[in-house]
Amino acid sequence: VSLLLYAGPDGEKAWPKKYPFCGGVFQSPIDFHKDILQYDSNLLPLEFIGYNVPSTDQFTLTNNGHSVKMYLSPTMYIRNLPFEYTASQLHLHWGNKNKSEGSEHTVSGKHFAAELHIVHYNSEKYPDVTAAMDKADGLAVLAILLEIGPFNPSYEKIFRHFRNVKYKDQMVQVPGFNIRELLPDRLDEYYRYEGSLTTPPCYPSVLWTVFRHPVKISQEQLLALETAMYCTESDDPEPLEMVDNFRNVQEFHERLVFISFRE
Numbered sequence: 623v624s625l626l627l628y629a630g631p632d633g634e635k636a637w638p639k640k641y642p643f644c645g646g647v648f649q650s651p652i653d654f655h656k657d658i659l660q661y662d663s664n665l666l667p668l669e670f671i672g673y674n675v676p677s678t679d680q681f682t683l684t685n686n687g688h689s690v691k692m693y694l695s696p697t698m699y700i701r702n703l704p705f706e707y708t709a710s711q712l713h714l715h716w717g718n719k720n721k722s723e724g725s726e727h728t729v730s731g732k733h734f735a736a737e738l739h740i741v742h743y744n745s746e747k748y749p750d751v752t753a754a755m756d757k758a759d760g761l762a763v764l765a766i767l768l769e770i771g772p773f774n775p776s777y778e779k780i781f782r783h784f785r786n787v788k789y790k791d792q793m794v795q796v797p798g799f800n801i802r803e804l805l806p807d808r809l810d811e812y813y814r815y816e817g818s819l820t821t822p823p824c825y826p827s828v829l830w831t832v833f834r835h836p837v838k839i840s841q842e843q844l845l846a847l848e849t850a851m852y853c854t855e856s857d858d859p860e861p862l863e864m865v866d867n868f869r870n871v872q873e874f875h876e877r878l879v880f881i882s883f884r885e
């Protein structure tokens with residue numbers, strides 16, 4: 623994958639040339655606006671099992687050149703979805719220090735500052751995420767919208783390691799903690815729709831759950847996210863800042879987003 627996934631000639635407009643699904647159906651992210659939302663009383667609060675990982679365990683945090691991602695333990699899974707989904711990794715999308723509007727999903731056309739994704743795969747039907755990632759019922763991704771507010775000590779448990787993954791392919795161990803702390807309080811209020819990976823290969827394989835309530839991190843934490851990482855390797859003579867790593871919202875016609883809350 624070329625370094626410039628999100629900018630320049632190989633930016634998202636060029637994705638379908640090499641990755642046909644990116645020009646296909648059910649693409650994510652999308653804008654949530656009232657005329658595509660429909661209340662669904664069957665949407666239950668998600669249950670998180672094994673999310674409270676002891677500090678004796680460690681997560682591997684790595685810079686993969688277009689996001690910062692943290693591998694999660696296979697003891698973490700979600701119930702109350704059509705299948706049991708096991709955690710694979712989490713990663714983030716963000717803007718830049720001059721424009722902190724880097725969320726992927728938008729609400730009534732409004733970007734949030736950033737967005738956390740926790741990627742899970744259908745462990746009832748598939749042996750691992752690679753087998754699951756191109757299947758219609760293969761993945762479930764939780765999305766948490768991030769906005770500016772007070773310092774967030776839970777997010778800091780990841781953010782404080784950013785200085786050790788500044789460059790592509792660097793990695794660092796993060797002591798285990800309760801990943802539930804990264805989610806908003808109200809797990810019962812969310813948007814639900816069938817969509818895709820928001821990076822190539824853009825497989826339409828994701829059951830999206832986007833929590834209604836944003837989580838707050840401080841201005842300084844957001845600035846660290848926006849300025850810490852590079853897409854390039856540490857010895858690259860022309861470093862490229864890792865910024866604006868969000869896909870633009872996709873057309874969403876003749877489809878509905880189901881909401882678990884009454885507006």
Ligand SMILES: NS(=O)(=O)c1c(F)c(F)c(S(=O)(=O)CCO)c(N[C@H]2CCc3ccccc32)c1F
Nearest residue numbers: 689691710713739741751755763818819820821
């Ligand atoms: N926004 S998103 O949730 O659609 C999404 C990403 F935005 C993203 F960057 C990645 S990645 O792993 O960092 C790079 C692409 O492989 C993944 N990783 C997925 C896609 C491919 C794959 C394979 C194994 C484990 C996770 C993933 C992803 F699901």
Ligand SMILES: [Zn+2]
Nearest residue numbers: 713715739820
């Ligand atoms: Zn993502």
